[in-house]
Amino acid sequence: MLLRTATRQDLPAIVALLTVEDAVLDPSEAVVDEAYERAFAEVDADGRNEMLVLDDGNGTVLGCLQLTYIPGLGRHGQERALIEAVRVRADRRGAGLGRELLTRAVERARARGCTLVQLTSDKRRTGAHRFYASLGFARSHDGFKLPL
Template structure:
Protein backbone atom coordinates (compact mmCIF):
# COMPACT_ATOMS: atom_id res chain seq x y z
CA UNK A 1 0.00 0.00 0.00
CA UNK A 2 1.40 3.42 -0.84
CA UNK A 3 2.69 5.17 2.26
CA UNK A 4 0.25 7.99 1.56
CA UNK A 5 -2.71 5.65 2.17
CA UNK A 6 -3.70 3.89 5.38
CA UNK A 7 -6.31 1.15 5.76
CA UNK A 8 -7.60 0.95 9.31
CA UNK A 9 -10.72 0.21 11.32
CA UNK A 10 -13.05 3.20 11.32
CA UNK A 11 -13.24 5.28 14.49
CA UNK A 12 -16.27 7.29 15.60
CA UNK A 13 -14.93 10.56 14.08
CA UNK A 14 -14.91 8.78 10.67
CA UNK A 15 -18.64 8.08 10.79
CA UNK A 16 -19.80 11.22 8.89
CA UNK A 17 -17.25 10.51 6.12
CA UNK A 18 -18.38 6.88 5.85
CA UNK A 19 -22.02 7.92 5.71
CA UNK A 20 -21.14 10.51 3.05
CA UNK A 21 -19.57 7.75 0.91
CA UNK A 22 -22.66 5.59 1.34
CA UNK A 23 -25.07 8.45 0.62
CA UNK A 24 -24.24 8.92 -3.06
CA UNK A 25 -21.96 6.91 -5.31
CA UNK A 26 -21.98 9.41 -8.17
CA UNK A 27 -20.89 12.59 -6.39
CA UNK A 28 -18.79 13.69 -3.45
CA UNK A 29 -20.90 14.44 -0.39
CA UNK A 30 -19.35 16.77 2.17
CA UNK A 31 -19.18 14.86 5.47
CA UNK A 32 -19.93 18.11 7.32
CA UNK A 33 -23.43 18.04 5.80
CA UNK A 34 -24.21 14.51 7.02
CA UNK A 35 -26.57 14.16 9.95
CA UNK A 36 -25.50 11.30 12.17
CA UNK A 37 -28.69 10.14 13.85
CA UNK A 38 -29.13 7.85 16.81
CA UNK A 39 -29.68 4.77 14.62
CA UNK A 40 -26.31 5.31 12.90
CA UNK A 41 -24.64 5.83 16.28
CA UNK A 42 -26.09 2.55 17.59
CA UNK A 43 -25.15 0.65 14.43
CA UNK A 44 -21.59 1.97 14.47
CA UNK A 45 -21.20 1.17 18.17
CA UNK A 46 -22.45 -2.38 17.54
CA UNK A 47 -19.96 -2.87 14.68
CA UNK A 48 -17.13 -1.44 16.76
CA UNK A 49 -17.90 -3.72 19.74
CA UNK A 50 -18.35 -6.92 17.72
CA UNK A 51 -15.12 -8.85 17.04
CA UNK A 52 -16.78 -10.43 13.98
CA UNK A 53 -17.45 -7.06 12.33
CA UNK A 54 -15.27 -4.26 11.13
CA UNK A 55 -15.84 -1.09 9.20
CA UNK A 56 -12.60 -0.32 7.42
CA UNK A 57 -11.63 3.05 6.02
CA UNK A 58 -8.97 3.97 3.48
CA UNK A 59 -7.47 7.33 4.47
CA UNK A 60 -5.16 9.49 2.36
CA UNK A 61 -2.16 11.54 3.58
CA UNK A 62 -4.41 14.55 4.24
CA UNK A 63 -6.60 12.46 6.56
CA UNK A 64 -9.49 12.29 4.09
CA UNK A 65 -11.53 9.08 4.07
CA UNK A 66 -11.40 8.06 0.40
CA UNK A 67 -12.88 4.56 0.70
CA UNK A 68 -14.66 2.18 3.04
CA UNK A 69 -16.11 -1.27 3.40
CA UNK A 70 -17.69 -3.42 6.06
CA UNK A 71 -16.45 -6.96 6.67
CA UNK A 72 -18.43 -9.46 8.72
CA UNK A 73 -16.84 -12.76 9.68
CA UNK A 74 -19.37 -15.57 9.77
CA UNK A 75 -18.71 -18.87 11.53
CA UNK A 76 -20.12 -21.93 9.84
CA UNK A 77 -20.06 -25.68 9.71
CA UNK A 78 -19.42 -25.79 5.97
CA UNK A 79 -15.89 -25.71 4.58
CA UNK A 80 -14.49 -27.61 7.52
CA UNK A 81 -15.84 -25.22 10.13
CA UNK A 82 -13.95 -22.24 8.72
CA UNK A 83 -15.23 -18.70 8.84
CA UNK A 84 -16.32 -16.87 5.73
CA UNK A 85 -16.01 -13.13 5.23
CA UNK A 86 -18.94 -11.13 3.93
CA UNK A 87 -17.94 -7.80 2.40
CA UNK A 88 -20.52 -5.05 2.04
CA UNK A 89 -20.79 -1.27 1.65
CA UNK A 90 -17.73 -1.00 -0.60
CA UNK A 91 -17.29 2.62 -1.66
CA UNK A 92 -14.58 4.84 -3.09
CA UNK A 93 -15.00 8.62 -3.24
CA UNK A 94 -16.39 9.61 -6.63
CA UNK A 95 -13.51 11.99 -7.36
CA UNK A 96 -10.90 9.32 -6.56
CA UNK A 97 -12.20 6.50 -8.74
CA UNK A 98 -9.83 5.18 -11.36
CA UNK A 99 -6.81 5.60 -9.06
CA UNK A 100 -6.76 1.91 -8.06
CA UNK A 101 -8.14 2.61 -4.61
CA UNK A 102 -11.01 0.15 -4.94
CA UNK A 103 -8.62 -2.61 -5.95
CA UNK A 104 -6.33 -1.76 -3.04
CA UNK A 105 -9.25 -1.70 -0.61
CA UNK A 106 -10.58 -5.07 -1.74
CA UNK A 107 -7.16 -6.74 -1.90
CA UNK A 108 -6.44 -5.64 1.65
CA UNK A 109 -9.84 -6.85 2.85
CA UNK A 110 -9.20 -10.25 1.28
CA UNK A 111 -5.77 -10.36 2.94
CA UNK A 112 -7.37 -9.63 6.32
CA UNK A 113 -9.91 -12.42 5.77
CA UNK A 114 -7.16 -14.84 4.77
CA UNK A 115 -5.13 -13.90 7.86
CA UNK A 116 -8.19 -14.69 10.04
CA UNK A 117 -8.37 -18.15 8.47
CA UNK A 118 -11.47 -17.51 6.38
CA UNK A 119 -12.02 -20.10 3.67
CA UNK A 120 -14.19 -17.85 1.50
CA UNK A 121 -14.89 -14.19 0.83
CA UNK A 122 -18.36 -13.41 -0.46
CA UNK A 123 -20.18 -10.24 -1.38
CA UNK A 124 -23.39 -9.07 -2.92
CA UNK A 125 -23.87 -6.21 -5.31
CA UNK A 126 -27.00 -4.53 -6.60
CA UNK A 127 -27.91 -5.94 -10.02
CA UNK A 128 -27.91 -2.41 -11.47
CA UNK A 129 -24.22 -1.82 -10.61
CA UNK A 130 -22.72 -3.32 -13.75
CA UNK A 131 -19.40 -1.45 -13.41
CA UNK A 132 -19.03 -2.85 -9.91
CA UNK A 133 -19.73 -6.36 -11.22
CA UNK A 134 -16.96 -6.05 -13.80
CA UNK A 135 -14.65 -4.74 -11.09
CA UNK A 136 -15.34 -7.70 -8.79
CA UNK A 137 -14.87 -10.16 -11.66
CA UNK A 138 -11.49 -8.56 -12.44
CA UNK A 139 -10.51 -9.23 -8.83
CA UNK A 140 -11.32 -12.93 -9.25
CA UNK A 141 -14.79 -13.06 -7.70
CA UNK A 142 -17.07 -15.51 -9.52
CA UNK A 143 -20.82 -15.31 -9.94
CA UNK A 144 -21.46 -18.65 -8.29
CA UNK A 145 -24.81 -18.10 -6.56
CA UNK A 146 -28.00 -16.12 -6.91
CA UNK A 147 -28.90 -14.05 -3.89
CA UNK A 148 -32.30 -13.34 -2.42
CA UNK A 149 -33.40 -10.67 0.02
CA UNK A 150 -36.58 -10.08 1.95
CA UNK A 151 -37.16 -6.53 3.14
CA UNK A 152 -38.66 -6.43 6.64
Protein backbone atom coordinates (compact mmCIF):
# COMPACT_ATOMS: atom_id res chain seq x y z
CA MET A 1 0.00 0.00 0.00
CA LEU A 2 1.23 3.44 -0.88
CA LEU A 3 0.28 6.57 1.02
CA ARG A 4 0.78 9.44 -1.38
CA THR A 5 -0.32 12.96 -2.09
CA ALA A 6 -3.42 12.94 -4.25
CA THR A 7 -3.23 14.16 -7.81
CA ARG A 8 -5.98 15.67 -9.94
CA GLN A 9 -6.36 12.24 -11.52
CA ASP A 10 -7.45 10.87 -8.12
CA LEU A 11 -10.24 13.42 -7.70
CA PRO A 12 -13.08 11.21 -9.05
CA ALA A 13 -12.10 8.39 -6.66
CA ILE A 14 -11.91 10.80 -3.73
CA VAL A 15 -15.31 12.29 -4.57
CA ALA A 16 -16.74 8.76 -4.85
CA LEU A 17 -15.43 7.93 -1.36
CA LEU A 18 -16.81 11.15 0.13
CA THR A 19 -20.18 10.92 -1.65
CA VAL A 20 -21.22 7.35 -0.87
CA GLU A 21 -20.03 6.09 2.50
CA ASP A 22 -21.65 2.66 2.78
CA ALA A 23 -21.23 1.38 -0.78
CA VAL A 24 -18.67 1.51 -3.55
CA LEU A 25 -19.30 4.14 -6.20
CA ASP A 26 -17.34 3.65 -9.40
CA PRO A 27 -15.13 6.76 -9.71
CA SER A 28 -16.25 7.16 -13.33
CA GLU A 29 -19.78 7.76 -11.99
CA ALA A 30 -18.73 10.42 -9.46
CA VAL A 31 -19.86 13.94 -10.31
CA VAL A 32 -16.75 16.11 -10.16
CA ASP A 33 -18.10 19.60 -10.57
CA GLU A 34 -16.45 23.03 -10.54
CA ALA A 35 -16.65 23.29 -6.74
CA TYR A 36 -14.68 20.05 -6.27
CA GLU A 37 -12.17 21.14 -8.92
CA ARG A 38 -11.65 24.50 -7.22
CA ALA A 39 -11.36 23.02 -3.74
CA PHE A 40 -8.88 20.38 -4.87
CA ALA A 41 -6.74 23.00 -6.62
CA GLU A 42 -6.73 25.17 -3.48
CA VAL A 43 -5.78 22.27 -1.19
CA ASP A 44 -3.11 21.14 -3.64
CA ALA A 45 -1.58 24.64 -3.83
CA ASP A 46 -1.57 25.21 -0.07
CA GLY A 47 1.61 24.08 1.71
CA ARG A 48 -0.33 23.58 4.95
CA ASN A 49 -2.75 21.09 3.40
CA GLU A 50 -2.31 17.60 2.06
CA MET A 51 -4.97 15.45 0.44
CA LEU A 52 -3.60 11.96 0.92
CA VAL A 53 -4.71 8.72 -0.69
CA LEU A 54 -4.03 5.11 0.12
CA ASP A 55 -3.21 3.45 -3.19
CA ASP A 56 -3.21 -0.33 -3.69
CA GLY A 57 0.01 -0.03 -5.70
CA ASN A 58 -1.82 -0.22 -9.03
CA GLY A 59 -3.41 3.22 -8.93
CA THR A 60 -6.69 2.23 -7.25
CA VAL A 61 -7.58 4.59 -4.42
CA LEU A 62 -8.72 2.60 -1.37
CA GLY A 63 -8.87 5.44 1.14
CA CYS A 64 -8.29 9.13 1.64
CA LEU A 65 -7.96 11.88 4.19
CA GLN A 66 -7.09 15.54 4.35
CA LEU A 67 -4.27 16.59 6.66
CA THR A 68 -4.07 20.28 7.57
CA TYR A 69 -1.23 21.81 9.55
CA ILE A 70 -2.30 24.64 11.84
CA PRO A 71 0.10 27.14 13.38
CA GLY A 72 -0.99 28.76 16.59
CA LEU A 73 -0.03 30.40 19.84
CA GLY A 74 -1.69 27.69 21.92
CA ARG A 75 0.53 24.86 23.16
CA HIS A 76 3.43 27.31 23.34
CA GLY A 77 3.40 28.07 19.63
CA GLN A 78 3.50 24.45 18.51
CA GLU A 79 1.93 23.42 15.23
CA ARG A 80 -0.95 20.94 15.31
CA ALA A 81 -2.44 18.73 12.60
CA LEU A 82 -6.12 18.36 11.78
CA ILE A 83 -7.36 15.21 10.05
CA GLU A 84 -10.61 15.42 8.08
CA ALA A 85 -12.50 13.58 5.35
CA VAL A 86 -11.29 10.13 6.39
CA ARG A 87 -12.74 7.41 4.19
CA VAL A 88 -11.94 3.81 3.26
CA ARG A 89 -13.75 2.00 0.47
CA ALA A 90 -16.75 0.15 1.89
CA ASP A 91 -15.69 -3.17 0.33
CA ARG A 92 -12.21 -2.95 1.88
CA ARG A 93 -13.08 -2.07 5.47
CA GLY A 94 -12.04 -4.37 8.28
CA ALA A 95 -8.71 -5.25 6.66
CA GLY A 96 -6.60 -2.69 8.55
CA LEU A 97 -6.52 -0.05 5.80
CA GLY A 98 -8.01 2.67 7.99
CA ARG A 99 -5.45 1.92 10.69
CA GLU A 100 -2.68 2.10 8.09
CA LEU A 101 -4.01 5.37 6.69
CA LEU A 102 -4.33 7.08 10.08
CA THR A 103 -1.06 5.72 11.45
CA ARG A 104 0.86 7.04 8.47
CA ALA A 105 -0.89 10.41 8.65
CA VAL A 106 0.06 10.72 12.32
CA GLU A 107 3.65 9.81 11.42
CA ARG A 108 3.69 12.60 8.80
CA ALA A 109 2.45 15.11 11.37
CA ARG A 110 5.03 13.97 13.91
CA ALA A 111 7.84 14.20 11.32
CA ARG A 112 6.75 17.77 10.56
CA GLY A 113 7.06 18.65 14.24
CA CYS A 114 3.40 18.77 15.21
CA THR A 115 2.76 18.14 18.89
CA LEU A 116 -0.94 17.29 18.57
CA VAL A 117 -3.18 15.60 16.02
CA GLN A 118 -6.89 16.28 16.22
CA LEU A 119 -9.91 15.16 14.26
CA THR A 120 -13.65 15.51 14.36
CA SER A 121 -16.27 12.94 13.48
CA ASP A 122 -20.00 13.12 12.97
CA LYS A 123 -21.75 12.05 16.19
CA ARG A 124 -23.72 9.42 14.25
CA ARG A 125 -20.55 7.56 13.19
CA THR A 126 -20.21 5.48 16.36
CA GLY A 127 -18.17 2.77 14.64
CA ALA A 128 -15.68 5.39 13.53
CA HIS A 129 -15.49 6.69 17.10
CA ARG A 130 -14.56 3.23 18.40
CA PHE A 131 -11.97 2.97 15.65
CA TYR A 132 -10.39 6.35 16.51
CA ALA A 133 -10.31 5.43 20.21
CA SER A 134 -8.52 2.17 19.34
CA LEU A 135 -5.79 4.30 17.73
CA GLY A 136 -5.33 6.32 20.91
CA PHE A 137 -7.46 9.35 20.07
CA ALA A 138 -9.24 10.61 23.19
CA ARG A 139 -12.57 12.42 23.43
CA SER A 140 -11.11 15.46 25.11
CA HIS A 141 -13.35 18.25 23.78
CA ASP A 142 -16.84 18.89 22.48
CA GLY A 143 -16.93 20.47 19.05
CA PHE A 144 -19.33 23.10 17.81
CA LYS A 145 -20.20 24.18 14.27
CA LEU A 146 -22.09 27.14 12.92
CA PRO A 147 -23.33 26.81 9.33
CA LEU A 148 -22.85 30.05 7.40
